[in-house]
Amino acid sequence: MKRGVAGLNEALIGQPGSRAELETPALLLDADRFEASLDRLAQLARLSGMGLRPHAKSHKCAAIAVRQMAAGALGIACAKPGELLALFEAGLTKLMLTAPVSSRLKIDRLTAAAARGLELIVVVDRLELVAAFGASARAAGTHVAVLIDCDTGLGRTGVTTTEDAVSLGRAISAEAGLVYAGVQAYAGKVQHVFDHQERRAANDLANARLTPILVGLRAAGLAPAIVSGGGTGSHLLDFEDGILTEVQAGSYVLMDEGYRPVDFHGTGEPVFDFAMLVVVSVIGHSANGEAIVDGGSKSFAVDGPPPRVYRDGVEIGTIAWAGDEFGRVKTYDGIAPPPAGARLECTVPHCDPTANLHDFIHVVRGERLEAIWPIEARGLSD
Amino acid sequence: MKRGVAGLNEALIGQPGSRAELETPALLLDADRFEASLDRLAQLARLSGMGLRPHAKSHKCAAIAVRQMAAGALGIACAKPGELLALFEAGLTKLMLTAPVSSRLKIDRLTAAAARGLELIVVVDRLELVAAFGASARAAGTHVAVLIDCDTGLGRTGVTTTEDAVSLGRAISAEAGLVYAGVQAYAGKVQHVFDHQERRAANDLANARLTPILVGLRAAGLAPAIVSGGGTGSHLLDFEDGILTEVQAGSYVLMDEGYRPVDFHGTGEPVFDFAMLVVVSVIGHSANGEAIVDGGSKSFAVDGPPPRVYRDGVEIGTIAWAGDEFGRVKTYDGIAPPPAGARLECTVPHCDPTANLHDFIHVVRGERLEAIWPIEARGLSD
Known part of the structure; x- marks a missing residue:
């Protein structure tokens, strides 16, 4: 039972x-509402030509993640190694870890899963973490895709300068066992700005911090294949701006009273x-x-x-x-x-x-x- | 694993x-701190001649409940049927449900556990619930001990008048399958009053609401064997007053920042x-x-x-x-x-x-x- x-x-x-x-x-x-939201964001992403990598931190549920994949998601984002590995054990195989970690045991669990078929993407914000993921991937006999974590105003983790981003990009590229895959830039502070124009201004500010880093990486021969970020609050802005390559929306399939006042499309609806x-x-x-x-x-x-x-x-x-x-x-x-x-x-x-x-x-x-x-x-x- | x-x-x-x-x-x-708190409250209860029925809503953990029983607890209080049945399955046998319920399925699960050896005490605040527990206990071939839930100012559940309490006490006594055991009066609003004198005044107010009900019950031949209430915040006041027969403290074995400013003994320590x-x-x-x-x-x-x-x-x-x-x-x-x-x-x-x-x-x-x-x-x- x-x-x-x-x-x-x-x-x-x-x-x-x-x-x-x-x-x-x-x-x-509520299945009808869930499916309507699932389809609506998937369609907006398709129209914009951008990708969706829904964030499982919102639901933590494999059945929901499977439906997000069936609706065209590139993969599923996870906040923690434990969450990611639980979804892998439940059958999901394209998973991204969106935060740095500091535990070698957890890194080894992740690379061991990669050796068993997990298509793993991780983020790093410091050189030691590049070395730790590289050593663990080599020991497991596998490869791990790595993004540079960039801070565009959230003030949590991530680098803020082009110099640091380029330095990390070179280190990832040079590390056997790792594959340089691009950039993560999650504008967490933008998501819950209720007014559409104010949210646009906040997102523009985050983009203004990100753009020179992207330019610098391209100039250094480190053009990012993936630029991952955004969320439920900023999805329409991100689709319009086209600076990210994919949006990590999570709450859209569930919705809550904290998000409800956000005027997502500037229509008041x-x-x-x-x-x-x-x-x-x-x-x-x-x-x-x-x-x-x-x-x-x-x-x-x-x-x-x-x-x-x-x-x-x-x-x-x-x-x-x-x-x-x-x-x-x-x-x-x-x-x-x-x-x-x-x-x-x-x-x-x-x-x-x-x-x-x-x-x-x-x-x-x-x-x-x-x-x-x-x-x-x-x-x-x- | x-x-x-x-x-x-x-x-x-x-x-x-x-x-x-x-x-x-x-x-x-922290085992040393846990044991010190466990022993300290047990000793204060012994000195006062009163009972402790620690509330498992705080910890939800059978091993902690077992240690509370070993330290002399009369039994363990639980907030919900699911919590209570989980502790019964884990080996605890003296369990009190401290809130009314409205689900016949849950009532039947409780009486089925009573038929398997659970010494169950429940609370009621309305006549339909007396009838529901009675019918379920009889169908299960067992007896359930019942307390009248009294509201002394919390404003959640429970009766507020002597008339209603006496009416419930008579109904419980008359219902085959039920055993009238007394009264519950949880003064939840008292627990987090920081200042010792203000908390004493708040507890006095709760007692002033409870006392006439107790007098009325005794006059009606319904003298309560159990008067259960109190908590971590009011424990010393309850031991001094001697109106309750037992205290349902929960947080004392764990402690948190919400309780820390409460001057439990009026010493500032x-x-x-x-x-x-x-x-x-x-x-x-x-x-x-x-x-x-x-x-x-x-x-x-x-x-x-x-x-x-x-x-x-x-x-x-x-x-x-x-x-x-x-x-x-x-x-x-x-x-x-x-x-x-x-x-x-x-x-x-x-x-x-x-x-x-x-x-x-x-x-x-x-x-x-x-x-x-x-x-x-x-x-x-x-």
Whole structure:
């Protein structure tokens, strides 16, 4: 039997009306919304002639990654070696590690997977890491593709100067076991700028930092085949600008309250609907009649705006937290608190750490539970 | 092999110096501090003549619960049926469910466990729930002990009037399959009041709401054998007042930055040291030289004050979040950023949801990794 609430819900798969009968708290993927978002971004990328390398840090789920590949993705991006190796064990073979590491044991696990068929791309931001990946790849009898990690304003990892980028590019090219593949430049600070024009200005600033590095690399004979970056927030700008060769969008297939205010296309209209939801149950009522539900900070990552709450498809209010295991439904004016036992579907404050709280995601289509997918890389932020 | 980072660290158990070599991010339990806190609260309870029923919502770990039982606990409190059943499967047999539920399937799982040897106590706050537990217990051929859930100011679940409490007490007593056992009154709002006198005033207010209910129950021939409540924040007040018969403290064995400012004994001195830590590694540096570590909101629950960071036992700064997988070390004045590969031990903003992020807890004593314990109820907030 599956672990936790998924084990209680397994018998409901395929049953009519099962969506309304789920034991809770359960993480949901609305299949119709998910597929619409999957197709929409894939189509925009095709029209622009650019690539997509969806980031699995958002969902950590092999079944979702497989569908992203089927929709034309170049490969899947991963934040950590543990997440990447879990997806490799689940059958994904084109995987990129988007952050530097400092553990030789983890590097050796990655190159060992490359020797077993993983098409691995990694990023480096310092010469020691080039040497470490090279030595490990040689010991494993394999080759690893390497990008230069560039910082265009995020202030996290990556080099900021053309000189450092060229120096790393030469070191990668000279290191047996490594293949120089280009550049990563993730403009993380751009993604959640709500206003379209302000976001364009922020992305232009990131590009203004990246462009001289790209020019310098080309002049040094290190023309990057891959320029990877961008995300859900900046995808349209990145497709228009054509400076990147591929976009690492993650949240688009799930969506959350933190991203929802972003005016993605400058039209004021939502582009991606809430495909990720958490269904909770009313377990009782407070003394003043508010419905108390069985989901708190152990079922929702709470680092974002409060969830909106739906009953039978109608938005009835929002959730205020009432402890780590409980929430308090704040119904809108004129809406009665739902009774004990009622199932309520809620959007999530922040999708990435919410997916990380659940072992399984319940795939629902219309009024039916269609499947339960494991979240293989849940908890593997190592 | 154990899942995730614990699998990478298994070979280090018992090795000299292994604490400094852990692969990361890894959840730690400092065994000496844990045992000191375990013993200290157990001793205070003994001196007061009151009971302890430690709350497993904080740690979700059977090995910790077993040690709490060995230190004299009456039983273990659990927030959710999934958490409770996971601890029962792991060998704990005296378990209390501290919140109402609304799922007949979950109720049936609980009574089925009672039929297999679980000494179960549950709480109810409405007549339908009395009937549901009674019917389920009878169908399972077992008996369940039941407490009346009273709201003394938390505003979550529970009755607020003597009339409702007496009505529930009579219904429980009359229901075949149920045994009336007393009252639960959890004063959740009291726990995090920092100042000792203000906390005493808040606890007095909760007691002033509880006392007439207890008097009314006794007058109705429903004298409660159990009056369960309290927590880490109010433990000393509860031991002094003697109104409760037992305290449901949870965080005391782990401790976090959210609880640390609470002046538990009115002495200005810490009572419980930070037994729970997360060890992270420096994976690189930002352009301005800050150390970037491999722990973010997927390794730390971030709903609390920022972690303090220790290197080789010396506090060197705090963490600012740099994405869901990363942190940024803000070193104190005059302290150099640690180099790539350095292991840093961090306190946690909030212990309960942090434990819920990890599959295993690494037990360290001095400079050695002593054991790796599974967190059996991780993710089981159903």
